[in-house]
Amino acid sequence: MGNLREVFTTHLVAEALRSAGHEVVHLHSWDDYDRLRKVPAGVGARFEEHIGRPLAQIPDPWDPEAGSYAEHWMSEFTGALSVLGIELHEVRQSERYPAGDYNAAIRRAMDERELIFDTLAAQQTSARHDKPLEDRRREYFPFKPFCAACGRDDTQVSAYADETVTYRCRCGHAATMSLADGDPIAGKLVWKVDWPMRWAHEGVAFEPAGEDHHAPTGSFTVGRTLVRDVYGARAPHSTVYSFVTLAGMGGKMSGSAGSAAVPSAALAVLEPAIVRWLYIRRLPSQSFQIDLSARGVQKLYDEWDRFVSAATGPEAGDSDVAMLDLATRTSAGSVASARRRVSFRLLAAVADLTQGNREQIARIIAQHLDGAALPPAGQLLDELEPRLACALGYVERLPAEQRTTLREDFDAATWDALDETTRDGVRALTGEMDESWTLDGLTALVYAVPKVMLGLPRDAPPDPELKAAQRSFFKALYQLLCASDTGPRLPTLMLSIGSQRTRKLLGAEPE
Secondary structure, three states: OHHHHHHHHHHHHHHHHHHOOOOOOOEEEEOOOOEOOOOOOOOOHHHHHHOOOEHHHOEOOOOOOOOEHHHHHHHHHHHHHHHOOOOOEEEEHHHHOOOOOOHHHHHHHHHOHHHHHHHHHOOOOHHHOOOOHHHHHHHOOOEEEOOOOOOOOOEEEEEEEOOEEEEEEOOOOEEEEEOOOOOOOOEEEOHHHHHHHHHHHHOOOEOOEEOOOOOOOOHHHHHHHHHHHOOOOOOOEOOEEOOEEEOOOOOEOOOOOOOOOOHHHHHOOOOHHHHHHHHHOOOOOOOEEEOOOHHHHHHHHHHHHHHHHHHOOOOOOHHHHHHHHHHHEEOOEEOOOOOOOOOHHHHHHHHHHOOOOHHHHHHHHHHHOOOOOOOOHHHHHHHHOOHHHHHHHHHHOOOHHHOOOOOOOOOHHHHHHOOHHHHHHHHHHHHHHHHHOOHHHHHHHHHHHHHHHOOOOOOOOOOHHHHHHHHHHHHHHHHHHHOOOOOOOHHHHHHHHOHHHHHHHOOOOOO
């Protein structure tokens, strides 16, 4: 979700340019020829042997037969981008470098290595180096070969002449490599030179970057100088985007630290249009958190539904209308969003109670929509997508203690533990329940019974004493129905399990 900030910022600029009639290429350059820097979180120590090798040449640690480590995450990411309506022109550095596409640019960097060294050294603290500046300048080369013997970049270039690199690897292997046009190579420019080289090679006009890259000594600052002085090109326009964090985790999300949430994790519980809206509604410079906890997801749906209602209402502002359009449609087509926005809280509760039974879900949701013009059950379910699939995914990810588990039979011990007033209230509820067997009827009934228990009229306004009595009564009902102090809204719960089973669990004999 952090990497998505970069892609999404570029996507919005590309979409704005297209809407103005310009031809645009959204270029996505995969750095899959970078070295593996450390063993990823959740992967065993056996993976240490691959440190220093290109990501595209490392096996997938979860499915070695499927492809490379790079392909595992590239496939996951591009699949999510497709769902989000983001189209890319993809370039893989693991194909470009070995094919020799950049050989001329690498030679240019090698010829200008002293200029590059001085540019980089000007941004560094001299005290951090043991060797004198002149020695470091003489030994510096901006190209790192991958060793022909071990495949790692634990190499040091010792000489460059006549388009040929001479190097030695820490493993003991020594070799030469041709940088002549058309010759395949195994190696790449160091990052702060590689980036401006590709700006010049691809003719990049715009590229956002994180706050760290835009720091005074960061990669973009150095790259702006090198692309001009080494390659005679202009740096792209850029804008700073701030980091995306996970609520409650503190700090920047990091894949290497094992704290990154991949887009597919969000799309499992959030409609694609909502994910787009999370990024659209803030300036790139604004950081924000994504809360994929149970309560956080429910809150996001509530906020989204309020926003859509406002943006489609008679007093909608131009900015809200434009934001909704960006969230639900791109130049590639429409982005999935539920046509019938039933409360996500309700949908998740019903999905939980019915254990995902779609026929029962349609029946219960139809009861909640009583009075609306409803289509046949199958069409109703289609109108609920993709929110229904997200609700099912949300329920699957709930820990066992948060799932709703109904009692199999009436629990006499729980009944006996209730005081007589509460038992009378339950009897009153079951006595009127069948006459009130609609969502509105049951809602009115469960709130009215505690009023009667206090000797109040059924239309009495709430006060602290009444609210406390209602909470206590609801707790008793939950204990009888599902052995818990809380659960889905009681009217939804009762409608989900049916009148006969509700009466049985509440101690009333079915009629």
